[in-house]
Amino acid sequence: MHFQWYPGHMTKAKRMMQENIKLIDLVIELLDARIPLASRNPDIDQLAQNKARMIILNKADLAEDKWNAAWEEYFRDKGYEVVRINSRNAGKMKSVHSVIQAACKEKIERDRKRGILNRPVRAMVVGIPNVGKSTFINSLAGKACAKTGNKPGVTKGKQWIRLNKQVELLDTPGILWPKFEDQSVGQKLAFIGSIKDEIVNTEDLAAELIRFMNSAYKGVLEEKYQIEGAEDPYQLLEGIARSRNCLLKGQELDTGKAALLLLDDFRNGKLGRLTLEYPPEV
Known part of the structure; x- marks a missing residue:
């Protein structure tokens, strides 16, 4: 992304x-x-x-x-x-x-x-x-x-x-800077909501957050949403959609809604206390 x-x-x-x-x-x-x-x-x-x-x-x-x-x-x-x-x-x-x-x-x-x-x-x-x-x-x-x-x-x-x-x-108004030299910085800013959701693919963003959670806080999402673990983040996102009854017409899973739900839960601390980066000397 x-x-x-x-x-x-x-x-x-x-x-x-x-x-x-x-x-x-x-x-x-x-x-x-x-x-x-x-x-x-x-x-x-x-x-x-x-x-x-x-x-x-x-x-x-x-x-x-x-x-x-x-x-x-x-x-x-x-x-x-x-x-x-x-x-x-x-x-x-x-x-x-x-x-x-x-x-x-x-x-x-x-x-x-x-x-x-x-x-x-x-x-x-x-x-x-x-x-x-x-x-x-x-x-x-x-x-x-x-x-x-x-x-x-x-x-x-x-x-x-x-x-x-x-x-x-x-x-003063919140400001970013013209260019992110490291795209992982932009990704973290999108995670916390400093970049408007309207200009990013929130399903892909949620998948990246799931990848991070699977690496640094394994099991947290499974416990929070009462779902089976999965290595594929999109599969886990489908599990969240199923668990939270995010459905479109015809009972199709609404993974877009599930992505926004996951991002909101992260931003509001509902996934627990999470740190995404550590001091350089550590």
């Missing part, structure tokens, strides 16, 4: 981010804890040069805890402030506030020495589509400030959100 998705609004969004970066003290980059490297936009490093950096390993409740810890250590070793969260749990957001202050302590101290007191830290929140930026911001603010939705492309323009007297956030 070939994966590519870079619509015009992403070009505009990138330009907007470039124009606003001069106003920013801190870049907060949200990654999907299941695919921390694949969910990193390589353009962000160039955009965020000379800015304080913070990484949020989001949806950590959907990934294996031991690998969450390994990824946190990996990014800390590279000099980033790192926080693991499930953005739907507002109770864990207090640690994010304190890390924002820690990440910007040099800037705050510089301001103090220049007699600039009480100027809020300005942070830009960046990430790929559907990584959970708006939900993260709403949880951090304790109210619905940013539009949310479980599909890519919900946030279309920039939004400034004042968290408190100390912090202002700039929410």
Whole structure:
């Protein structure tokens, strides 16, 4: 399968981010804890040069805890402030506030020495589509400030959100990059829903997910859907269709519907805590 998705609004969004970066003290980059490297936009490093950096390993409740810890250590070793969260749990957001202050302590101290007191830290929140930026911001603010939705492309323009007297956030649209050098990156992004289902063959995508599950988490699908195991992923997809009563007229199996069901179950954590990639040193 070939994966590519870079619509015009992403070009505009990138330009907007470039124009606003001069106003920013801190870049907060949200990654999907299941695919921390694949969910990193390589353009962000160039955009965020000379800015304080913070990484949020989001949806950590959907990934294996031991690998969450390994990824946190990996990014800390590279000099980033790192926080693991499930953005739907507002109770864990207090640690994010304190890390924002820690990440910007040099800037705050510089301001103090220049007699600039009480100027809020300005942070830009960046990430790929559907990584959970708006939900993260709403949880951090304790109210619905940013539009949310479980599909890519919900946030279309920039939004400034004042968290408190100390912090202002700039929410930005999720953007990918023009070309995936490694198609496995595109595949992982499609798995988590960062590439629109409408532009990929979801049955083939589901088959690739089944291949991964058979390799890394053998038996999970069979137990979840109460089906017989199969080496052929399309045969297993038919088993899921049969088990979940996904049928067309004439009792023909609707494997297209079964594929979407499987992808949704994966994206929403109904298959358990799964990690799709591991730190390079491991």
